[in-house]
Amino acid sequence: MELKAILVEDEANSREILRNYLKKYCPEVVLVGEASSIKEGLILIENNKLDLVFLDVEMPFGNAFDLLEQVPERTFETVFVTAYNQYAMDALNHHAAYYLMKPINIDELIKAVDFVKEIKEKEERILDKILVPNIARVEGKITLPQQDGFQVLNVTDILYCKADDNYTEIYLENKKIVVSKTLKYFEEALSSFSFARIHKSYLVNVNEIVKYRKGKGGSVVISSGKELLVSASKKKDLLSYF
Numbered sequence: 001m002e003l004k005a006i007l008v009e010d011e012a013n014s015r016e017i018l019r020n021y022l023k024k025y026c027p028e029v030v031l032v033g034e035a036s037s038i039k040e041g042l043i044l045i046e047n048n049k050l051d052l053v054f055l056d057v058e059m060p061f062g063n064a065f066d067l068l069e070q071v072p073e074r075t076f077e078t079v080f081v082t083a084y085n086q087y088a089m090d091a092l093n094h095h096a097a098y099y100l101m102k103p104i105n106i107d108e109l110i111k112a113v114d115f116v117k118e119i120k121e122k123e124e125r126i127l128d129k130i131l132v133p134n135i136a137r138v139e140g141k142i143t144l145p146q147q148d149g150f151q152v153l154n155v156t157d158i159l160y161c162k163a164d165d166n167y168t169e170i171y172l173e174n175k176k177i178v179v180s181k182t183l184k185y186f187e188e189a190l191s192s193f194s195f196a197r198i199h200k201s202y203l204v205n206v207n208e209i210v211k212y213r214k215g216k217g218g219s220v221v222i223s224s225g226k227e228l229l230v231s232a233s234k235k236k237d238l239l240s241y242f
Contacts, residue, residue: 001121003113005052007034008041008067009081010059018054018081018104025106026113038067050076052097052116057082075214077116077232097232115236122239126212133206133241135194142189144170144179151177155193159222161186161203173224198230198238206241 005022009015015034022029032048035041038059045053053076057064064080077097085101097119098112137156144151153170162169163183170177170186179186187197194206204222211221218230220238230238 001028001117001124003029003051003117003120004032004048005029005054006032006041006044006048006050007054008038008044008059008064009034009054009056010036011056012036014056014081014102018109021104021106021109022113025110028117029113038062041067042070045071045074045076051120052077052079052113054079054081056080057084073215077119079112079116119236119239122236122242123212123214123218126239126242133194133209135206135241137207138193140193144177145181146179153177155190155195156205156207158190158195158205159208159224159226160205160228161195163201171224171226194241196234196238196241198228198234200231202228204228206238212239212242 007015007018009018015036019031019034022031029052032050033044035044038061041053041055055064055067055078057080068074068078079098079100080096081100081102081104083102097116100108100112140155141152142155144153157172159171159173161183162171164178166180166182168179168181168183168186170179183201183203187195187203190203195203196206197203198220204220208222208224209220210223213219213221213227218235219227220230221227
């Protein structure tokens with residue numbers, strides 16, 4: 001699969017190194033442009049349909065996060081390339097697909113490109129299709145602890161679960177139940193059923209997903225019409241269900 005990409009990096013030497021590495025080790029990446037500033041990068045993003053953006057963090061007159069904030073609806077994946085490891089959490093929060101440290105390790109670069117390619121291939125296969133998970137709908141029950149005892153619930157009735165600090169909101173078709181357990185607790189309790197952790201805030205019943213949409217990390221629409229964000233770090237695992 002061909003990946004259309006750009007480099008956004010203020011240092012000419014760094015651009016040359018990455019360009020040469022991509023040409024030699026990642027021939028599926030087709031560079032359609034290079035930028036040395038946020039302004040130039042935005043122009044390239046607006047004028048091209050991109051699959052991948054290699055983005056340096058530290059640049060004159062701003063940084064990578066300033067650029068991404070100006071592209072709220074994006075369908076490309078982002079690979080951060082930086083000499084500073086303190087930006088890893090910010091990169092994760094901005095739905096980065098991969099985080100490369102300078103000097104660039106060739107094996108890590110290849111892994112980053114392969115990671116993005118796999119995501120893009122799966123996205124193309126499932127877009128505009130009726131989603132049918134490659135897993136069986138497993139019947140079962142789960143016990144929900146409550147102040148006055150407990151409630152027994154069919155797991156197939158759960159649409160999704162949402163984190164709320166040390167509580168979890170469990171959404172059914174016409175009802176919400178709040179339980180004083182963390183989302184991690186329910187992720188483990190429902191691990192043998194068809195539930196996927198798609199975001200730090202969401203655990204979703206995969207059988208209730210009816211549509212996938214591209215985006216920063218993407219999003220899914222479930223049977224109730226609710227749209228839930230998918231984090232970049234969870235996207236690959238989610239797409240593997242389909």
